[in-house]
Amino acid sequence: MANLAAVVGIGQTKYTTKREDVSIAGLVREAAVNALADANLNWNDIDAVIIGKAPDMFEGVIMPECYLTDALGCNGKPMLRVHTAGSVGGSTALVAASHVQSGTFNRVLTVAFEKQSESNAMWALSSPQPFSTHLNAGAGGYFAPIIREYMRRSNAPYDVGIKVAMKDRLHGARNPLAHLNKPDITMKEVEESFMLWDPIRFLESCPSSDGACAMVIANEALAEQSPKPPAWIRGVAMRSEPTMYAGREEVNPQAGRDCAADVYKQAGITDPRKDLDCAEVYVPFSWYEPMWLENLGFAPEGEGWKLTMEGATSLDEGGDIPWNCSGGVLSSNPIGASGMIRFAEAARQVRGDAGNHQVEGAKLALGHAYGGGAQFFAMWVVGAEKS
Amino acid sequence: MTNIAIVAYQQSDSVSDAGAVNEVELLMPVLGRTFGQAGLNNAQDVDFVCSGSCDYLQGAAFAFVAGVDALGAVPPIKESHVEMDAAWALYESILKIRMGHADSALIYGFGKSSPGELPIVLSQQLDPYYLAPQWVDTISLAAMQARLMLEQGLITERDMAEVVSRSRRNALNNSHAQISGEVSPEDILAEDTYLSPLRRSDCCPVSDGASAMVIATVEKAQEWGKPYALISGIDHRIETHNMGMRDLTDSVSTRLAAEGAGAADGAIDVAELYAPFSHQEIILTRALGLGEETSVNPSGGVLAGNLLMASGLSRIGEVFNRIVSGEAGRGIAHATSGPCLQHNLITVVEKA
Numbered sequence: 001m002a003n004l005a006a007v008v009g010i011g012q013t014k015y016t017t018k019r020e021d022v023s024i025a026g027l028v029r030e031a032a033v034n035a036l037a038d039a040n041l042n043w044n045d046i047d048a049v050i051i052g053k054a055p056d057m058f059e060g061v062i063m064p065e066c067y068l069t070d071a072l073g074c075n076g077k078p079m080l081r082v083h084t085a086g087s088v089g090g091s092t093a094l095v096a097a098s099h100v101q102s103g104t105f106n107r108v109l110t111v112a113f114e115k116q117s118e119s120n121a122m123w124a125l126s127s128p129q130p131f132s133t134h135l136n137a138g139a140g141g142y143f144a145p146i147i148r149e150y151m152r153r154s155n156a157p158y159d160v161g162i163k164v165a166m167k168d169r170l171h172g173a174r175n176p177l178a179h180l181n182k183p184d185i186t187m188k189e190v191e192e193s194f195m196l197w198d199p200i201r202f203l204e205s206c207p208s209s210d211g212a213c214a215m216v217i218a219n220e221a222l223a224e225q226s227p228k229p230p231a232w233i234r235g236v237a238m239r240s241e242p243t244m245y246a247g248r249e250e251v252n253p254q255a256g257r258d259c260a261a262d263v264y265k266q267a268g269i270t271d272p273r274k275d276l277d278c279a280e281v282y283v284p285f286s287w288y289e290p291m292w293l294e295n296l297g298f299a300p301e302g303e304g305w306k307l308t309m310e311g312a313t314s315l316d317e318g319g320d321i322p323w324n325c326s327g328g329v330l331s332s333n334p335i336g337a338s339g340m341i342r343f344a345e346a347a348r349q350v351r352g353d354a355g356n357h358q359v360e361g362a363k364l365a366l367g368h369a370y371g372g373g374a375q376f377f378a379m380w381v382v383g384a385e386k387s
Numbered sequence: 388m389t390n391i392a393i394v395a396y397q398q399s400d401s402v403s404d405a406g407a408v409n410e411v412e413l414l415m416p417v418l419g420r421t422f423g424q425a426g427l428n429n430a431q432d433v434d435f436v437c438s439g440s441c442d443y444l445q446g447a448a449f450a451f452v453a454g455v456d457a458l459g460a461v462p463p464i465k466e467s468h469v470e471m472d473a474a475w476a477l478y479e480s481i482l483k484i485r486m487g488h489a490d491s492a493l494i495y496g497f498g499k500s501s502p503g504e505l506p507i508v509l510s511q512q513l514d515p516y517y518l519a520p521q522w523v524d525t526i527s528l529a530a531m532q533a534r535l536m537l538e539q540g541l542i543t544e545r546d547m548a549e550v551v552s553r554s555r556r557n558a559l560n561n562s563h564a565q566i567s568g569e570v571s572p573e574d575i576l577a578e579d580t581y582l583s584p585l586r587r588s589d590c591c592p593v594s595d596g597a598s599a600m601v602i603a604t605v606e607k608a609q610e611w612g613k614p615y616a617l618i619s620g621i622d623h624r625i626e627t628h629n630m631g632m633r634d635l636t637d638s639v640s641t642r643l644a645a646e647g648a649g650a651a652d653g654a655i656d657v658a659e660l661y662a663p664f665s666h667q668e669i670i671l672t673r674a675l676g677l678g679e680e681t682s683v684n685p686s687g688g689v690l691a692g693n694l695l696m697a698s699g700l701s702r703i704g705e706v707f708n709r710i711v712s713g714e715a716g717r718g719i720a721h722a723t724s725g726p727c728l729q730h731n732l733i734t735v736v737e738k739a
Contacts, residue, residue, distance in 0.1 A: 002486040054448075055442050055448035057448045058448070060511060060515065062509065065730075066724070066726070067514045067628050069626070069729075076639070076643060078625070079625040079730065080471070080475055080478070081469055081471050082470075082479075085449050094467075095479055095482075098486050101482075104485060118515075124448045236488075237465075238466065239463040242455050253463075372452050375452075
């Protein structure tokens with residue numbers, strides 16, 4: 001049985017296209033210092049540091065934990081670097097939690113980051129490989145055909161993605177840390193933005209951001225003493241499957257369904273739409289909201305889009321299950337940090353500390369991340385109560 | 388802390404150039420033998436899988452994703468990855484078992500270093516603003532470290548040559564070794580220097596290959612009924628990246644990790660040290676306080692073949708092999724990461 005652990009501190013940077021005022025070290029330190037301040041702790045209170053980011057090629061620094069040791073106050077301590085593709089921010093939080101849940105450490109710091117302005121993610125994602133087809137398309141080109149297949153199967157109206165894009169930007173306008181700030185966005189504006197990878201329009205895609213997110217995770221005794229309400233970790237799960245295999249379900253991947261079932265079981269969730277108060281789900285392209293609504297069991301297969309169109313996932317429309325109140329990946333996307341931001345924003349909600357994007361009375365929230373060819377999944381459920 | 392059992396360990400031959408063989412093809416035979424040793428069919432038979440690799444060796448973002456193809460991950464599995472040596476994947480797996488979310492785990496590391504110029508590639512591991520733009524390669528940094536030791540009278544070139552000579556001789560008994568032979572310290576000292584004061588023989592070779600391990604709770608290992616050894620302690624520590632801030636002639640983090648792992652709580656019959664350069668074996672031996680009673684690098688160590696991203700895991704596997712065969716009762720394994728021994732991990736392995 002895992003030991004109880006909780007998030008006791010959260011720190012983020014402002015997400016933006018280019019953070020030219022800081023180095024990579026300065027960026028991660030800013031998030032870490034914010035998390036320590038939020039927990040009213042200092043560097044000496046931290047037993048280990050767990051760091052995550054997407055591929056090293058994004059900044060061109062191999063195993064950046066070596067270089068970031070000083071910035072993260074880690075000299076003489078254990079430091080671990082996680083890399084599980086786009087799900088890495090979530091996986092890193094889970095690996096950090098395991099340091100405490102295993103009883104091995106009392107209190108750890110975890111940080112995830114990406115400084116996309118220092119490289120070119122499209123290039124890094126598309127370097128040609130021997131023995132493989134060269135897919136010079138980036139992530140959007142990879143996911144567009146899968147989205148088209150979802151549209152074909154579900155007969156969803158053409159503007160579901162447009163609605164998601166508007167909804168998440170309106171959420172993002174409530175979050176001062178969000179990269180995109182578009183309080184006046186309309187569906188018409190989204191629809192008229194240019195087509196990038198049919199059916200994904202420019203405004204239906206996530207931005208490229210610089211940013212970092214950090215959390216302090218502590219054991220039960222220390223969490224009880226923390227000055228602000230802890231977010232208790234009620235369930236943790238990861239799943240992986242190969243990028244391609246005969247008969248693979250790419251629209252509604254088995255790994256995602258299994259991962260959700262696992263994390264719900266641990267948290268005692270039987271009906272996610274009813275039992276959870278909100279969710280922060282990795283939606284880098286608009287149509288992934290209805291797709292994940294189904295994959296995560298919030299709606300029956302083929303009906304996820306109905307929740308979106310009814311406003312069930314919208315804070316502004318008073319929906320019963322708001323998704324991505326922070327603005328989500330569509331409003332801020334420092335890739336390696338995006339998963340951890342989902343996990344941290346879920347924790348902010350149950351701590352009652354989400355500012356203007358707070359879901360009133362939120363007690364139980366899901367944090368979700370996915371990566372690779374929608375094949376790597378990381379999820380946690382956090383709660384205001386221990387059980 | 389709960390003891391963890393090592394049930395199986397296998398590695399590929401260490402080769403200088405695996406040619407057209409890709410990472411999955413490097414891994415498949417090793418994983419097959421590892422599952423066979425533990426009496427398992429595939430990754431479906433363990434509760435957790437964790438791997439270590441480095442995108443820059445292959446030159447592809449997400450190179451580790453290909454590794455999943457070698458696992459049989461249908462239906463989906465619980466799987467994670469560290470962009471570090473697989474010894475740290477073992478560490479993550481142990482935490483997963485300790486927290487009760489797994490009773491068994493597969494760990495593997497793989498690397499194909501031959502396509503690039505490895506010492507130069509690894510220069511991009513350095514501080515990206517101050518050091519990496521100078522393309523300072525790993526051998527030059529190690530040479531600087533060796534020079535410091537020589538100038539302070541801490542070692543002689545003969546001490547370094549003796550490390551190499553012993554590695555070559557020990558490697559004669561290691562069927563996976565890339566370099567082995569009867570070479571005297573005099574023979575080595577007669578070689579020209581390569582990057583002074585290092586000779587080519589002082590440097591590990593560039594190798595392609597993979598290694599894998601299966602671990603489990605003691606109860607699970609007993610259920611499987613295969614010979615096993617126990618991991619009684621594991622700890623790792625990192626030091627500052629700034630080489631001007633560190634005493635490069637010592638390894639403080641190795642000492643801290645050894646204390647954390649309880650290395651000194653019993654006799655150390657065998658020690659496998661991840662020392663890519665001969666003088667680093669001396670630094671580590673001294674930091675760990677190893678004496679005559681300890682057999683150091685009986686496999687030949689990484690001077691006999693360095694499966695980058697798997698060599699740290701392989702050190703643990705080598706100690707496991709010696710304990711299961713009855714050659715040793717207790718040993719320690721060391722893994723390292725970063726330039727000039729910046730980050731070090733110590734595992735204590737004992738007879739069950």
